[in-house]
Structure formats: C-alpha cells, structure tokens
Amino acid sequence: MEQTISGKFRRKREDTLVGNIEETYKVDFGVRGDMQLGTYLKERGLPSLAKALEKVRRAK
Amino acid sequence: MNLGIFKQNVNWNIDQIAVQVAQAEKVKGRAKSGFYKAAIILAASVIEALAFKLLETNEKLEMPLEDWDCVESNPLPKKYIIDGAQLSICKRVQQKFKLKKHTDFKKVNEVAQKLNIFSKSFFNKIEKVRELRNKIHIQGLNRPDRSYTKKELEFISSVMVELLDKLDLKE
Numbered sequence: 001m002e003q004t005i006s007g008k009f010r011r012k013r014e015d016t017l018v019g020n021i022e023e024t025y026k027v028d029f030g031v032r033g034d035m036q037l038g039t040y041l042k043e044r045g046l047p048s049l050a051k052a053l054e055k056v057r058r059a060k
Numbered sequence: 061m062n063l064g065i066f067k068q069n070v071n072w073n074i075d076q077i078a079v080q081v082a083q084a085e086k087v088k089g090r091a092k093s094g095f096y097k098a099a100i101i102l103a104a105s106v107i108e109a110l111a112f113k114l115l116e117t118n119e120k121l122e123m124p125l126e127d128w129d130c131v132e133s134n135p136l137p138k139k140y141i142i143d144g145a146q147l148s149i150c151k152r153v154q155q156k157f158k159l160k161k162h163t164d165f166k167k168v169n170e171v172a173q174k175l176n177i178f179s180k181s182f183f184n185k186i187e188k189v190r191e192l193r194n195k196i197h198i199q200g201l202n203r204p205d206r207s208y209t210k211k212e213l214e215f216i217s218s219v220m221v222e223l224l225d226k227l228d229l230k231e
Binding site: 023025027029030040043044046051052053 | 067071073076077078081083085104214217218220221224229230
C-alpha cells in the first residue's frame, strides 16, 4: 500500500498487464491486454522469467 | 547506488526482455534468433547488475587480496636492459579487493565465489551467462553466430531467479 497526496491509500500494482507494456512500448503481444505479463511469459515457456519478474515487482 | 533507481532500471530491462520475447513469438524459425539474442543480452546485463548489487551488500566481509602489484618503480640504468626489458626496483604490494562502479562481471563473480556468496555450481552457471553475454563482442566469435533460443533465455532467467533469492531488494 502507498499513500497518495490526498492522503488516501491505494494498492500498488504488482502484476503488470500486457496491455500496459503494449501501450508504453508500442508493441503488439497478440494476446488480450488484460493478461498478466507473468502469465504470458509462463505460457510462452519462460516460467523462470515470469518468476524473476514477479520477484522484482514484489520487492517493494 | 540508489536502490530505487536500480530497481527501476532492472524493471525496465525486464519489460524490454518481454517485448523481445513477444517479437520472437510473432515470427517463425530462424527469425526468432535475433529477438532471443537481444533478450539474452538484456537478461545477462540484469544478472551482472544483480551480482554487483549482491557483492555490494556484502562489502563488510573481509575482501580477498588482489594479485601482487609493483608500485614506486625505479628503473635501473640502461645497462640492465635484458632481452629488451628494463629491470627496475619496486615495492611489491598486495591490496584488498575494492568493488568499484566499473568492476567487471568476471571479477565480481570470482570475488563472490571466494567469499562463498556463490557456490561453485552457481559460479559455473553465472560464468556461462557471462560467456553468453560476451557474444555481444562479435570480433571474438570464431563461427557464424545465429542460433539463440528460448531455452538459453530460460536458463539465464533461472540464474536470475537464484540471484534474486540471494538478494534483498526491499527498500
């Protein structure tokens, strides 16, 4: 959780969505935008890369 | 090094790896190789950064001694030139290893192994990653370099996971 300027708390997103990456880097992953990046990588035969991503994202 | 910036940069590089994977998935056969090469180089650079960070967090350990070095060298008169080499008198010193911003990947791995931060088997794995990373130096390759695969990327990623297990990135 982190505190916003207005004092409210919001949950930090730990699970990057494919759609966000597509939009930021102007690429097309060819899957639904609401798929989590970790899931995408796992399904593509890269479970360790998905795990590494998760570990880095969660180290907050 | 600021941990927040470090993590942002690691994050960005992992995003870029995912982008390369997505591009590789969209093409067939050998065309995948170039995208996997880019992903592998990116992943290896993240590993180098994580290994550096891990060693940095262990800086309080007793660092190993470097090789003997000659300082304050005083050349002897020219009559002492032997086979084109001039003899000199110097102080031989052996200094403790000090981690610097530009300490190379190989040295970081060697010191981490000496300090038992890396086991022998992990050292072998991370050295394999370093060798893959070194393929960025095209001039050092003695055969056509075309085949980069998802399997190699997955291997490098597994090394990254092992490193992340050893490292506390929490702020």
